[in-house]
Amino acid sequence: MDTSEDILQQASPDLVRGSETARRSKAARLSPSFISWLQAGPMMLVFLAFFLIPLVFVVIVSFWDYNEYQLLPAFSGRGYTDTFEGCIAQLPDLCTIGRTYVKTLKLCVMVWAITLFIGFWVAYFLAFHVKSKTWQMGLSLLCTIPFWTSNVIRMIAWIPLLGRNGLVNSGLLKSGLINQPLEWLLFSEFSVVLALVHLFTFFMVVPIFNSMVRIDKSLIEAAYDAGATGFQTLVNVIIPLAKPGIVIGSIFVITIVMGDFITIGVMGGQQIASAGKIIETRVNALQFPAAAANAVILLVITFLIITMMSRIVDIKKEL
Amino acid sequence: MTEGRPRSFYVLAIFFAAYVLFLYGPMIAIYVLSFQGPQGGLTFPMNGVSTFWIAKLFQGTGIVDLGAAFRRSLLLGIIVMIVTVVLSVAAGMAFRRKFRAQSILFYSAIASLIVPSIITSLGISLEFRIIDDLIKAHWNENFETSMGLLTSGLGAHLTWTLPFGLLIMFAIFNRFDPRLEEAARDLGATPWQAFRHVVLPIILPSVIGIGLFGFTLSWDELARSSQAIGAVNTLPLDLQGLTTTVTNPDIYALGTVISAVSFTVITLALGTIHMLNKRQAAKGSDAGKGLV
Numbered sequence: 001m002d003t004s005e006d007i008l009q010q011a012s013p014d015l016v017r018g019s020e021t022a023r024r025s026k027a028a029r030l031s032p033s034f035i036s037w038l039q040a041g042p043m044m045l046v047f048l049a050f051f052l053i054p055l056v057f058v059v060i061v062s063f064w065d066y067n068e069y070q071l072l073p074a075f076s077g078r079g080y081t082d083t084f085e086g087c088i089a090q091l092p093d094l095c096t097i098g099r100t101y102v103k104t105l106k107l108c109v110m111v112w113a114i115t116l117f118i119g120f121w122v123a124y125f126l127a128f129h130v131k132s133k134t135w136q137m138g139l140s141l142l143c144t145i146p147f148w149t150s151n152v153i154r155m156i157a158w159i160p161l162l163g164r165n166g167l168v169n170s171g172l173l174k175s176g177l178i179n180q181p182l183e184w185l186l187f188s189e190f191s192v193v194l195a196l197v198h199l200f201t202f203f204m205v206v207p208i209f210n211s212m213v214r215i216d217k218s219l220i221e222a223a224y225d226a227g228a229t230g231f232q233t234l235v236n237v238i239i240p241l242a243k244p245g246i247v248i249g250s251i252f253v254i255t256i257v258m259g260d261f262i263t264i265g266v267m268g269g270q271q272i273a274s275a276g277k278i279i280e281t282r283v284n285a286l287q288f289p290a291a292a293a294n295a296v297i298l299l300v301i302t303f304l305i306i307t308m309m310s311r312i313v314d315i316k317k318e319l
Numbered sequence: 320m321t322e323g324r325p326r327s328f329y330v331l332a333i334f335f336a337a338y339v340l341f342l343y344g345p346m347i348a349i350y351v352l353s354f355q356g357p358q359g360g361l362t363f364p365m366n367g368v369s370t371f372w373i374a375k376l377f378q379g380t381g382i383v384d385l386g387a388a389f390r391r392s393l394l395l396g397i398i399v400m401i402v403t404v405v406l407s408v409a410a411g412m413a414f415r416r417k418f419r420a421q422s423i424l425f426y427s428a429i430a431s432l433i434v435p436s437i438i439t440s441l442g443i444s445l446e447f448r449i450i451d452d453l454i455k456a457h458w459n460e461n462f463e464t465s466m467g468l469l470t471s472g473l474g475a476h477l478t479w480t481l482p483f484g485l486l487i488m489f490a491i492f493n494r495f496d497p498r499l500e501e502a503a504r505d506l507g508a509t510p511w512q513a514f515r516h517v518v519l520p521i522i523l524p525s526v527i528g529i530g531l532f533g534f535t536l537s538w539d540e541l542a543r544s545s546q547a548i549g550a551v552n553t554l555p556l557d558l559q560g561l562t563t564t565v566t567n568p569d570i571y572a573l574g575t576v577i578s579a580v581s582f583t584v585i586t587l588a589l590g591t592i593h594m595l596n597k598r599q600a601a602k603g604s605d606a607g608k609g610l611v
Binding site for chain 1: 324327328331332334335338339341342343344345346348349352360361362363405406407409410412413414416418419420421423424427428430431433434435436437438439441442443444445446448449452471474475477478481485510531532535536538539541542545546555558559562563570571574577578581582584585589
């Protein structure tokens with residue numbers, strides 16, 4: 001050690017001086033675990049103050065009572081009973097909350113299927129067909145840039161295209177395919193699904209692409225050499241190996257759609273109910289315990305979906 | 320695999336191009352429409368070309384005080400960006416060693432990312448309401464509210480940007496060669512020197528990427544702000560408010576101005592990243608390339 005430092009001292013005196021200070025301060029140096037705490041602590045505090053504690057408050061307040069204008073901190077199941085009002089009486093018909101959840105789940109499944117299809121093939125193209133790294137970067141960036149721009153703008157951007165006098169309608173009218181403008185293009189379930197796919201396919205592309213670029217290309221070659229067709233390779237090699245990405249992407253898309261109230265509000269013309277919109281409506285009516293009860297229900301259902309999906313794949317291992 | 324391009328390449332290339340058109344087409348449509356003439360409506364065809372609607376926005380004759388919202392959003396975005404970068408880099412460094420509560424932090428970040436925004440937003444708003452009630456009951460009866468842009472609003476945005484920052488740090492350190500840092504330490508660098516002169520320059524392009532996420536996600540944030548921002552509005556909230564009432568190209572002009580800021584930030588960040596990468600490639604060491 002000493003001799004090597006002597007040599008270093010000659011070659012680069014500054015560095016060794018640094019090493020002396022380093023050695024001197026060693027005694028006073030903080031333990032590694034304390035440094036880890038210092039480094040990770042601030043982020044942990046933010047999550048504690050603005051995520052974990054608020055979640056606890058949501059659960060607590062969901063069991064509070066309320067009147068027209070304020071919270072009453074006394075135990076009550078009113079938030080829940082109000083939410084499920086009439087659910088038993090109306091059987092076998094679904095009550096409002098039941099219908100809303102069925103509707104939300106339906107939207108979820110539609111958006112999930114479409115984003116999965118688009119996301120899979122976009123990722124496949126980027127991962128397997130684009131050979132040059134520069135092009136791969138450039139095209140991935142092209143897919144990412146809209147994610148950095150405003151969601152609301154990307155929603156209202158459909159208005160000039162889908163509106164009553166929009167491009168699609170006027171095009172169809174001119175071509176004589178229809179006699180009067182299609183009303184279901186905008187402020188409808190169709191436009192909600194379209195906008196959700198438009199906004200959130202990104203969340204499917206990224207994880208699937210991530211899984212796909214990690215697939216060893218020689219495995220695919222081996223499959224071809226062993227006589228597999230392109231389709232067989234896809235089903236037996238690529239899809240199983242891309243599964244973690246597919247599951248992570250699916251978790252993102254499903255949880256986003258389950259909790260969405262903005263896209264459904266703006267693109268549905270504030271007419272379509274959803275799990276997220278119930279919460280917003282209750283908050284606007286200052287019925288916080290009822291809003292919190294609905295949030296707890298949504299949280300439980302989302303959690304169940306994620307647990308089911310993460311049985312298929314260990315998320316932590318994939319990052 | 321085979322010589323030349325397989326047919327599936329062309330099919331998927333067209334599919335990809337269609338997807339990109341689907342992504343950008345509608346956005347470009349409203350950028351174009353915001354340059355409508357004064358008589359223009361919400362849809363094509365264009366009724367003349369002018370900057371009438373954009374100018375009108377800046378005259379402040381619109382429905383809401385956009386200038387103030389603009390400044391608020393900008394301020395919040397910059398603060399969120401700085402905090403996101405600092406906390407993410409620090410926490411990312413911590414994750415290179417094992418420490419207790421590691422998995423708690425990891426799962427908090429993942430949960431914060433996927434728990435529906437409306438729930439986080441509602442939770443923060445309840446938390447601050449309860450704090451307000453406590454202050455009113457015990458200390459100051461005239462207390463208004465602790466909710467605001469830089470308290471609950473900042474917190475709400477951070478629950479959205481920090482997970483992205485942390486995940487980007489994971490991606491960086493997955494590829495990072497720890498021997499570089501060891502070499503620095505062997506040469507006598509203090510931990511801070513090793514970070515400042517070795518680690519940071521290498522990860523800097525990605526750190527700028529974190530900043531880009533921090534600012535743009537905050538600048539456009541809506542769902543989490545909705546319940547947690549307090550009395551004032553950010554720009555996206557104003558824009559969302561306009562969607563139900565406005566019937567002229569005002570809203571497109573506002574959309575174009577908001578997007579212009581996003582695109583400026585994106586261009587600046589990507590340009591800087593590109594420049595840093597190029598400099599790294601040009602001045603990079605030949606370490607690991609074998610002995611001559």
